Amino acid sequence: MLTVHKLEVAYGGIKAVKGIDLTVGRGEVVALIGANGAGKSSTLKALSGLLKPSAGRIDYDGAEITGKPAYHLVRRGLAMVPEGRGVFPRLTVVENLAMGAYIHDDKAAITRDFDRAYTLFPRLAERRAQPAGTLSGGEQQMLAMARALMCRPRLLLLDEPSMGLAPLMVQKIFETVRAVAAEGVTMLLVEQNAKLALETCDRGYVMESGVIVLADNAKTLLSSPQVRQAYLGE
Amino acid sequence: MNATQTRWRWLLWVAVALLLLAAPFLIEATLGRAWVRIADVALLFIMLALGLNIVVGFAGLLDLGYIAFFAVGAYCYALLASPQLAIHWPFLVLLPLGAMVAAVFGILLGAPTLRLRGDYLAIVTLGFGEIIRVLLNNLNRPVNITNGPQGITLIDPLQIGGFSLAQTHSFAGLTFTALHSYYFVFLACAVVSIIISRRLEDSRIGRAWVAIREDELAAASMGINTRNMKLLAFAMGATFGGVAGGLFASFQGFISPESFHLIDSIMVLCMVVLGGMGNVAGVVLGAVLLTALPEALRYIGPLQQRWFGEVFIDPSDLRMLLFGLALVLMMLFRPSGIWPARRRTAENVTERMTEKRHASG
Numbered sequence: 072m073l074t075v076h077k078l079e080v081a082y083g084g085i086k087a088v089k090g091i092d093l094t095v096g097r098g099e100v101v102a103l104i105g106a107n108g109a110g111k112s113s114t115l116k117a118l119s120g121l122l123k124p125s126a127g128r129i130d131y132d133g134a135e136i137t138g139k140p141a142y143h144l145v146r147r148g149l150a151m152v153p154e155g156r157g158v159f160p161r162l163t164v165v166e167n168l169a170m171g172a173y174i175h176d177d178k179a180a181i182t183r184d185f186d187r188a189y190t191l192f193p194r195l196a197e198r199r200a201q202p203a204g205t206l207s208g209g210e211q212q213m214l215a216m217a218r219a220l221m222c223r224p225r226l227l228l229l230d231e232p233s234m235g236l237a238p239l240m241v242q243k244i245f246e247t248v249r250a251v252a253a254e255g256v257t258m259l260l261v262e263q264n265a266k267l268a269l270e271t272c273d274r275g276y277v278m279e280s281g282v283i284v285l286a287d288n289a290k291t292l293l294s295s296p297q298v299r300q301a302y303l304g305e
Numbered sequence: 306m307n308a309t310q311t312r313w314r315w316l317l318w319v320a321v322a323l324l325l326l327a328a329p330f331l332i333e334a335t336l337g338r339a340w341v342r343i344a345d346v347a348l349l350f351i352m353l354a355l356g357l358n359i360v361v362g363f364a365g366l367l368d369l370g371y372i373a374f375f376a377v378g379a380y381c382y383a384l385l386a387s388p389q390l391a392i393h394w395p396f397l398v399l400l401p402l403g404a405m406v407a408a409v410f411g412i413l414l415g416a417p418t419l420r421l422r423g424d425y426l427a428i429v430t431l432g433f434g435e436i437i438r439v440l441l442n443n444l445n446r447p448v449n450i451t452n453g454p455q456g457i458t459l460i461d462p463l464q465i466g467g468f469s470l471a472q473t474h475s476f477a478g479l480t481f482t483a484l485h486s487y488y489f490v491f492l493a494c495a496v497v498s499i500i501i502s503r504r505l506e507d508s509r510i511g512r513a514w515v516a517i518r519e520d521e522l523a524a525a526s527m528g529i530n531t532r533n534m535k536l537l538a539f540a541m542g543a544t545f546g547g548v549a550g551g552l553f554a555s556f557q558g559f560i561s562p563e564s565f566h567l568i569d570s571i572m573v574l575c576m577v578v579l580g581g582m583g584n585v586a587g588v589v590l591g592a593v594l595l596t597a598l599p600e601a602l603r604y605i606g607p608l609q610q611r612w613f614g615e616v617f618i619d620p621s622d623l624r625m626l627l628f629g630l631a632l633v634l635m636m637l638f639r640p641s642g643i644w645p646a647r648r649r650t651a652e653n654v655t656e657r658m659t660e661k662r663h664a665s666g
C-alpha cells in the first residue's frame with residue numbers, strides 16, 4: 072500500500088533521514104521505532120505531506136505521492152495523527168471530530184462516523200461538549216485518533232501515540248490502536264516505547280540516526296539481542 | 306423556535322431597521338450635523354473592522370498593516386475619479402475594481418508571509434502598511450501619480466445614475482444633505498458586510514479558518530489547504546478594506562497618505578479586539594464605540610472651560626489617556642472583548658447540522 076524508496080529529508084543542510092526504504096502492506100500494522108532524533112517523526116511528516124522530502128520516492132496506493140501536500144493526501148485516504156496530539160484546544164470534542172470530517176459532506180455517513188468514534192472511545196462521548204484543551208493527555212490522544220478516523224483513512228500514520236502519557240494510559244491507547252487495526256485500517260506508527268509498539272504490530276523497522284538498521288517481524292525483533300539491549304533495557 | 310418567538314424576532318428586526326433608517330435625522334435633530342458625519346465615519350469603520358476581523362478574528366493572523374488596504378481602495382478610487390489623472394470612471398465600476406485591487410494586494414501581502422505566525426507576522430504586516438504609505442507619499446516623482454504628500458483633491462462624489470450624493474435632495478418632506486445620502490449608502494454597504502461576515506463564519510471556509518487559527522499543522526492534516534485558506538482570508542479581509550477605502554475617498558473628496566498611518570491600523574485592530582474578536586456583533590459594537598467615544602470626549606474641553614474657567618487637560622491628551630486606560634481595563638477584566646465570540650456548545654453544533662440536513666434534504 073505504501074512503498075518508500077531511498078527517502079531523504081533535510082532541514083537546511085542537515086539530513087535527518089538519510090535514504091530509507093520501507094513498505095507497509097494493506098491491512099498491516101507496522102512500527103517504526105528508534106531513539107530520540109533518529110528521524111522517525113521527520114519520516115512520518117514526509118509521508119503525510121507536511122514536509123517535502125529532499126530526495127527519494129514515495130508510492131501510495133499505486134501512485135507516486137512524493138512531495139504532494141497533506142490536504143491532497145488526506146483526500147486520498149492517508150491521514151495522520153500529529154505528534155503531541157494537535158487537538159484544537161478551544162473547540163469542543165464534537166467540534167474537533169466535525170473538523171476531522173472536513174473533507175466529507177455526506178451528512179448521513181458523517182453521523183455514522185460520529186457513532187463509530189463514540190463506540191470506539193466511549194470516554195469521548197461523555198465529554199463531547201467539553202473543550203478539548205480541558206481533556207487529560209490520554210483523552211486528547213484518543214480524540215486525535217478519533218478525529219483522524221473521521222477522515223475515513225485507509226492508511227493511518229500515528230506519531231508517538233504514547234508520548235507524555237501515564238503508563239496506564241499508554242496501555243489504553245495501545246488497546247485502541249489494536250481496536251482500530253481490527254477495523255481493517257492499515258497503520259504505520261512511530262514509537263519510542265519499543266516493547267509496546269512491537270507487541271502491537273505485525274512488523275517493525277528500527278531507525279538510528281537517519282537510517283534503518285533493522286527490519287523484521289515484530290516477534291523476531293522483540294527477541295533480537297540488538298533490540299533488547301538498545302531499546303528494552305536488558 | 307416557536308411561532309411567537311419568531312414573530313417577536315421579526316418585530317425586533319423591523320424596529321432595528323426603522324431605527325437605523327431614521328438615525329441620521331434623529332441624530333441631526335438631537336446632537337447636531339457634526340454627529341451625522343460621525344455616524345457616516347462609524348459605518349466605514351464597521352466595514353474596516355469586519356474586514357480585519359476576518360483576518361485576525363476568524364483566521365487568527367495578526368495584521369498590523371490593515372489600513373494599507375483601505376489606502377489602496379481609496380487611492381484606486383481617487384486616481385480614477387478625479388482631475389489628478391483626468392480620469393472620471395463611474396462609481397459602480399470603481400467600487401468592485403477597488404475591491405479587486407485590494408484583494409490582489411491582500412494576496413501580495415499573504416503570499417510571502419505564509420510561514421509566519423504571531424509576532425513575526427505582525428512585524429511583516431506592519432512593514433507592509435508602512436511601505437504602502439511611503440510609496441503613496443513618494444509616487445509623485447519622476448512621474449506624478451499620487452501627488453505625494455499633497456494628496457489628491459476634487460475627487461468625484463458618488464453618483465448613481467444621474468443622482469449625485471454630493472447635492473442636497475428633498476424627498477417626502479425630508480432634506481437629504483450629502484451627509485444623509487452617504488449615510489444610507491454606507492449603511493447598505495455595512496449591512497452587506499455584516500451578512501457576508503456571518504455567512505463566512507458559518508461556512509466550510511469559516512471552519513477551515515477556525516482550524517488554522519487553533520492549530521495549523523492539525524488543520525493541514527484534516528485535509529485543509531492551509532495555504533489557499535490563509536490567502537483567501539487576506540484577500541477577503543482586504544476586499545472589505547478596499548471597498549471602505551473607495552467610499553471614504555468619494556465621501557471626503559480629498560485623501561492624502563496622512564490618513565493611512567500605523568495608528569489607524571492599530572485603531573481598527575482595537576475595535577476588533579475591544580469589541581470581541583471573532584464575533585461579528587462585537588466587532589460592530591467596537592467600531593461604533595471607538596468612533597463615537599473620542600468624539601464625545603471632545604466636549605470635555607468646553608466643559609472644563611465652563612466649570613473651571615480654564616482648560617486643564619487638553620481633550621486630545623485626555624482621549625489617548627482614557628483610551629489607554631480603557632484598553633488596560635478591558636484586557637484585565639474582559640480579555641475576550643465586550644461582546645465575546647459565542648462559545649459554541651455541542652448542542653447548537655448538532656442543531657445546526659440537523660438544520661442543514663433538513664435544508665439540503
